[in-house]
Ligand SMILES: C=C(C[SeH])C(=O)N1CCC[C@H]1C(=O)O
């Protein structure tokens with residue numbers, strides 16, 4: 272009878288889940304060994320282990336299919352079976368699976384080991400993305416040097432990945448079809464468990480676009496003031512190499528000469544950290560202390576022992592920051608090439624947020640040890656960082672001195688947050704709109720660069736510093752494209768983190784709607800056990816429930832909505848509209864004069 276069958280199903284899936292935990296641990300160990308010491312041997316070893324595990328996954332999958340789990344009464348049991356009945360890339364035959372692993376691994380190691388020559392010293396050709404090129408790009412205000420760094424990096428890390436990428440698209444799409452998806456785009460979107468995910472992304476963009484266009488117009492004017500109208504036009508897109516970041520995804524490095532009220536003292540966290548002899552370890556300890564102040568879980572012993580928090584000098588590693596779950600309930604790690612600056616201050620909290628999520632859901636079955644959706648996992652650390660980067664908190668930890676804010680200082684603060692959070696949205700949206708088109712076959716290899724830049728111009732209002740051709744492949748110059756990491760998760764995160772932040776601030780008594788002494792921009796949830804407990808309750812759920820249940824548990828809302836972000840930035844939006852009106856700035860951008868199609 273059904274009762275007995277369901278009982279048998281439960282026994283089966285629980286033993287499968289334990290076996291899956293051991294396999295995932297082995298996969299993480301092999302992946303860590305390779306990405307923390309990039310050698311041919313470790314790459315082959317990693318692919319060997321992946322191949323072996325995919326065979327075991329396939330065997331289990333054949334067995335799981337035999338159960339009529341769709342009729343089971345228990346929601347959680349049905350959900351476990353549903354997730355285990357999706358095999359993933361292991362559905363490919365061995366030879367194609369291996370080819371797919373090799374093409375992604377080839378792109379990723381190319382990205383991690385690419386070097387370029389210095390602009391000022393053509394014989395110095397050992398510049399790596401981290402820390403060398405990133406630091407030069409953050410500090411240089413010489414358009415020629417920035418253009419050189421941009422072109423050379425996009426040649427080394429982008430163009431060189433084109434063939435591997437084309438093969439990866441072909442094989443990943445085959446795997447998608449073996450999982451009953453039309454293509455990888457549909458597979459990626461299925462992770463969000465809502466039928467109209469892509470339409471929701473578009474609606475969120477419509478909500479935020481007016482604010483972005485005001486900020487874009489203001490920054491273009493300030494860049495024109497600095498570089499002249501031969502470099503930055505009145506009404507065209509902004510040249511992508513002038514925004515302080517290789518991908519123009521956050522503009523925080525141009526704050527010093529573009530902030531609204533330059534005579535207000537600058538909040539320079541990087542300088543303060545360096546003056547106070549901050550170390551990478553101190554940044555991690557401060558972040559851990561913040562989480563503990565919320566009554567969340569302390570980093571376990573193994574975390575401090577096994578993490579890599581500074582770039583080694585004796586070997587090549589994948590420097591792009593990452594957080595690791597070894598699925599044994601006690602081994603959790605971060606690997607990043609920390610430098611002492613504001614960006615890595617944020618990144619450290621971002622990665623620690625991933626670890627806290629791992630810790631909170633570590634008692635869940637292995638199959639539910641995941642974010643409620645991929646965006647949730649990216650939003651945890653950033654939500655905490657919204658409190659940490661508030662003037663109130665920075666004063667608390669001594670990274671900012673002096674008086675409480677006046678109106679102008681508050682606009683400067685919102686501007687600082689806006690050139691990080693608002694400008695990121697069209698970048699993130701572009702990256703996966705581009706890849707959806709590629710996976711759907713709407714963008715063929717001969718159109719890659721043309722379509723990529725059409726989207727970047729249309730949504731972000733940026734243009735490449737020089738003409739581009741199909742010899743180039745600029746999309747792969749971004750880590751996540753070379754590493755097969757889906758990116759809509761960050762777009763979702765940058766929206767929902769403001770819904771989380773607002774809910775936590777209310778729980779902490781730090782934010783009261785309409786109460787001007789309890790404004791969202793001043794909120795710091797530090798030491799609020801009420802906020803921490805609510806966050807923990809949501810994180811503990813992992814992916815055991817559809818994400819609207821998790822969203823509702825914390826915020827009372829069941830949907831992703833831009834209202835948190837728009838409320839946070841409303842004073843800045845008002846200021847920008849008035850300022851652009853005052854200067855008669857053109858809002859939006861005319862077509863670029865750069866050739867890229
Ligand atoms: C820090 C990480 C590792 Se999950 C990251 O890739 N982020 C964090 C913010 C956006 C995105 C990026 O760097 O492009």
Ligand SMILES: [Zn+2]
Pocket residue numbers: 621622625648649
């Ligand atoms: Zn992340």
